[in-house]
Amino acid sequence: MKQYDLIVIGSGSAMNIVEPMIRRNPQIKIAVIDKDEPGGICLTRGCIPSKIMVYPAELVRIIDEAEALGIDVEIRSVSYEKIMNRMRSLIDEDINSIRKGLSNSENIDYYHAQAEFIAPYHMKVADETIGGKMIFLATGSRVLLPRIKGLDAIGYHTSDSIIRMGLKELPRSIAVIGGGYIAAELGHFFSALGSKVTIIGRNPQYLPDEEPEVSALAVRHMRQNMAIMMNHEVREIESIPGAMKKLIAVERQTGSRVEVEVDEILVATGRGPVNDILRPEKGGIETTEDGWIQVNEYLETSQPNIYAFGDANGRYLFKHVANYESEIVYYNAVLKRKVKVDYHAIPHAVFTYPEIAGVGLKEKEAIEKYGHDRILIGFQRYEDTAKGEAMNAKDYFAKVILERDSMKILGAHIIGPHSSILIQEIINLMYTADHSAQPILEAMHIHPSLSEVVQRAFSSLMSPEGYHHILGHHGLA
């Protein structure tokens, strides 16, 4: 049986730690195991390919709006095939270079196979049994499929199959089951390329992790290009003549039945753990109620020297969180420090049109945590700044949430062009010692740039009531 200093399962964020460990100990022997293409989901079928796809979709929408700015332009065609081939060739290049690095390293045995615990610190990989003194579980997550009558028989796509080029041609119409960020981004992609898109989500709120007013504005804008049916549950799928598929959905409150006929179905109803392959229970590793790997604040599992990070622990399924947690594991597992994870300012973005970004607490959470009277909310519309007006950026806004006495930033939510970049200034301050908004108020902001949207949101602070009154006044409530 081969014995390793370290076994790594998952070649995504875990690779952040492998390189520095080899530099520290040139004799180290590491097994890196991944059942899929190397590089992890973000590269192979997640963030990176999906963003290569949605960027041209964003350009389509910008061009659609150019007429209002005095540009008479017409899109002759958009090639699904070219966009997908470009995506594939860009990610294939990276995957190949990672594969080469893994295969050529003297310190690494790279297994392109499934790993399964057979006993504590012992795993079965392909037909071998291997042992490890330390194990990193960075196994990611996988598509969760809802139980819908007829789904398997009739056929469907997921983000995995779309990105892996399982859909050869742009469908004339597509139903997206799910209303979270993957559903929204891929719905935006297909609609911008010319498919008739219908989003069918179970949750009453589209993009349920966003502030309600951000979600409402996203719905208002995105409904111009696709149908969005929330609070609907798809109960059954049937095939109908002409190789079409019929989805039968029920409105969850009224029970009224809706039928949607489409060429293709994309399921994007969430992600779950991959433990049926890993069998953590055989390794003595505890899991949460939902089946994610249980970790403590140091990202240790219930077994000493076994750590789980990234999607595998089910806390925040974002690549930047996986990267951050890999650093924490490096400190704790390798440098033997005791560093706790800190999730006070987890940012995210939704790369739809409009783009959405958020960090930290939402209004309701802030009020619950700090009390209503200790909260201030700042608000600024893009169109009330010079650059926003120049861009004709109607309705979009930034909302910031602060603690009244300390001026500590608690959260921020922005919907509109470049929101994922605009929010970074706020995120950075949330990582200072006092999280104070003061530097934004004091620093010169370039005029006229969109950064003024953020600065002015911080200089127009009000009570939650005042904020909701203004929202109503602008038709955004």
Ligand SMILES: Cc1cc2nc3c(=O)[nH]c(=O)nc-3n(C[C@H](O)[C@H](O)[C@H](O)COP(=O)(O)OP(=O)(O)OC[C@H]3O[C@@H](n4cnc5c(N)ncnc54)[C@H](O)[C@@H]3O)c2cc1C
């Ligand atoms: C469509 C889509 C879009 C996304 N967009 C974004 C985005 O814009 N921004 C963002 O921050 N995040 C995004 N994400 C999420 C992001 O991809 C994940 O958070 C990130 O990949 C998690 O990294 P990780 O290191 O935890 O594991 P991963 O990189 O997911 O790697 C896990 C690897 O382990 C392998 N594996 C699992 N179990 C076993 C086993 N038992 N044996 C062998 N191998 C195993 C898996 O096959 C996989 O290759 C997106 C995800 C999807 C699906």
